[in-house]
Amino acid sequence: MTEIPREEYILKCTSACAGCSDSLTLRYVLKAAGPETVLVVPACCTSVIQGIYPHTAMNIPVYNVAFAAAAACASGMSAAFQAAGKKANVIVYAGDGGTVDIGIQALSGAFERGTDFLYICYDNEAYGNTGMQRSGATPVGARTTTTPSGKIQVKKDLDGIVAAHNPPYMATACAAYPKDLFSKVQKALSIRGPKFIHVLAPCPPGWRFSSEKSVEMGKLAVRSGMWILYEREFGKVTINGPSKAAMIKPIPLEEYLEPQGRFKGISSEAVAMLRSQAERNAMRLKKEEEGIC
């Protein structure tokens, strides 16, 4: 792996909450992408933490765009760069609400058209910027401001939806594994066509844990099997090291749930649903890696 560059592309400092995983994720995305990059950012925490007009902490070009339009905007931008003979990375950087709910048709359209771009969804499992309302990516049992006694439905399988478009590259990552994230972004950008990375981004105020535990929470998600790190390159699945280890010997799911206030008082039925969804995902990926399905 190439060494992680020292350059920072976010000037000190954004207005992100202390301990924000979105910020940590973005730091490494930009280190991997470098200066020849344009970010397309729909409404989300990221669009807010950039700064207030006429100032921004972002030291690369960022295009802020309406919620539903991010991937469509990136399609046009990518085509324009191509027509002008310019080489630039076009990266959509969007939240889970902007991806699994509001931006999904534009995302599907761009992947179907074969747009040369990278779509990154950083997933804090709710509408963070507007005060933590539930999204399609909120897990079952989690309390949000609109699900005060815990969400009833399970988390939408965004990766399954993206996989159905057969992109040349897709991966999951987590803010707590920045080197893994860095190399996945670099790999994605080396491939032509539509690429996708889904990053789990633990959010201290939203998930109700104290700020110093952000990285720890991401590691617990992976070690408990609630989040699986893998890549699918031209259809071939590779489960990454930390998740391989978690599949052999996972930590108890409770070690991930208990430190988070959003899961306080979660019902045993919801825990069982979380567990079975995680087990099903692991089984499916393992079979796919072994070439069984």
Added chain:
Amino acid sequence: MTTRARLAISRPTSGACGKTGSWRVFRPVIDREKCNSCGICAMFCPDGVISEDIQIDLDFCKGCGICANECPKKAISMEREEK
């Protein structure tokens, strides 16, 4: 007025969101005796305020405590700001 001037373009500015160090309730303090300069704290600082030579920029450090939590040597303590 040119088209360009009519677009709302924000310019990169250091301190675009103010000196975020003023948010801190707890301040990270490094015990240089214990620190082995591994760089793990700097790797995980969400705001990138720890330099290569492990100096913390207190003008911007928000006091999240991730560095202290992740330091394998337990070389960082979080001490209450006096204000």
